[in-house]
Amino acid sequence: xxxxxxxxxxxxxxxxxxxxxxxxVSVPTALLSCFLVMKGWALMGDAVSHAVLPGIVLAYVIGIxxxxxxxxxxxxxxxxxxxxxxxSRVKQDTVMGVVFSGMFGLGIVMYVGLETNAHLDHILFGxxxxxxGHELWTAxxxxxxxxxxxxxxWKDLLLHSFDPAQAQASGLPVTVLHYxxxxxxxxxxxxxxxxxxxxxxIGLLIAPGAVAFLVVRKFSxxxxxxVLVCMFSxxxxxxxxxxxxxxxxxxxxxxxxxxxxxxxxRRLYLTRRSSMxxxxxxxxxx
Numbered sequence: 595x596x597x598x599x600x601x602x603x604x605x606x607x608x609x610x611x612x613x614x615x616x617x618x619v620s621v622p623t624a625l626l627s628c629f630l631v632m633k634g635w636a637l638m639g640d641a642v643s644h645a646v647l648p649g650i651v652l653a654y655v656i657g658i659x660x661x662x663x664x665x666x667x668x669x670x671x672x673x674x675x676x677x678x679x680x681x682s683r684v685k686q687d688t689v690m691g692v693v694f695s696g697m698f699g700l701g702i703v704m705y706v707g708l709e710t711n712a713h714l715d716h717i718l719f720g721x722x723x724x725x726x727g728h729e730l731w732t733a734x735x736x737x738x739x740x741x742x743x744x745x746x747x748w749k750d751l752l753l754h755s756f757d758p759a760q761a762q763a764s765g766l767p768v769t770v771l772h773y774x775x776x777x778x779x780x781x782x783x784x785x786x787x788x789x790x791x792x793x794x795x796i797g798l799l800i801a802p803g804a805v806a807f808l809v810v811r812k813f814s815x816x817x818x819x820x821v822l823v824c825m826f827s828x829x830x831x832x833x834x835x836x837x838x839x840x841x842x843x844x845x846x847x848x849x850x851x852x853x854x855x856x857x858x859x860r861r862l863y864l865t866r867r868s869s870m871x872x873x874x875x876x877x878x879x880x
Contacts, residue, residue, distance in 0.1 A: 603836040611725040612842060616828035618733045619798070622740040622782045624824035627803030628816050629744070629775060633755035637687050638672070639799040641694030642776075643783050643792050645671030647701025650787075655708060661732060661784045668780030671697055676772075720791035720843040722832065736785040740778045745817075751775060752813055794843045798824065801850035808857040823853060 603609045630639055649667025653660045675693050679686040744751065754761040754771045762768045779799075786795045806820035831846030838845065 603833055608723050608725075609832070609836060611727075611730060612722045612832050613829060614730055615722060615725045615733055616832050616842075616846075617825060618730065618737050619782075619786045620802075620824040620828045621821055622737045622744070622778070623786060623795075623798040624802040624820040625741060625744045625748075625817055626778060626782050627799050627801070627824075628806065628813070628820050629751055629755055629803075630779075630799060631803035631807055632752065632813070633775075635779075636796075636800050637690050638675070638776075639779060639783075640796045641675060641690040641697075642668045642671055642779055643795045643799070644694040644701075645697035646780070646783060646787075647698055647792060648704055649701075651701055651704040651708065660787075664784045664787065665780050667697065668783060669777060672773075672776040672780065676776075720787070720794060720841075722842040733785040736781050740782050740785070743774070743778060747771070747774075748814075748817065791843060794847050797847040797850055798828075801847070801854055802827070805850070805854050805857045808854075808861045823850075827853060 604613070630636060646664040646667045649663035649665070649670075650660050651663075652667075653663025656663075671693055675686070675690050678684065678693070679689045682689070750761070750766050751771055753764065754766065754768055754775075758768055758772075761771070782799070783792070783795050786798060802820040802824040803816070805823045806816040810816050810819050827846055827849045831849045832842045834840075834849075835842040835845040
């Protein structure tokens with residue numbers, strides 16, 4: 595009886611689709627989170643995730659696939675942010691805050707002003723339990739493209755994240771890498787719309803890389819550790835939400851937050867123990 599209860603979530607088709615979308619989107623979000631953490635682009639992920647809302651509403655009005663409008667709006671936000679920060683005295687984080695809040699406000703006004711069948715809460719917070727087959731295919735194709743590109747170009751992207759000047763001096767196409775990373779970010783947010791929505795997508799784009807950064811010291815190891823962290827959190831959060839009767843996306847983000855706290859505490863403990871050991875060694879205490 596207990597065993598049957600534990601396996602109950604896997605017996606429903608909507609839960610099976612939720613598990614599948616969790617595994618699919620965990621790979622690109624985790625890989626991308628490593629580069630966002632190393633490059634200090636956490637706010638950029640937040641900006642793009644909010645900026646896709648007017649693109650979604652406009653795509654609904656025109657009658658084109660929502661992912662096209664979302665991707666176009668995300669790239670417009672990223673390009674506008676880069677242009678404004680490069681041609682003004684305002685810092686990039688300030689520009690991103692203005693741009694993403696403006697785009698998000700525009701999206702809300704457009705949504706309220708139009709009569710649509712789309713549910714705003716599904717767009718903002720995701721509808722993982724209502725994922726359909728075509729959404730699985732869309733997310734799978736995007737995840738495959740983004741994941742493959744990041745794995746093949748991770749060394750170039752790493753150098754570009756650490757030192758763009760050195761990357762340019764080494765002959766790397768820094769402009770292509772820059773906008774390629776932005777395109778990957780926009781596509782990944784589109785892929786996570788059904789799973790986490792716009793608001794919670796930022797958690798998937800930052801937390802896995804942040805946890806892996808605290809746990810390991812090598813970037814190549816950081817990549818696959820972040821994938822494991824994200825996969826575990828996605829599956830565990832979806833599974834736990836069934837018994838807690840809660841929404842999967844917030845549950846997933848809570849698990850990611852808990853894992854970050856545990857990793858942070860562990861790093862503090864190891865750092866303090868290492869410092870105490872160095873003090874003992876220097877003082878000659880055995």
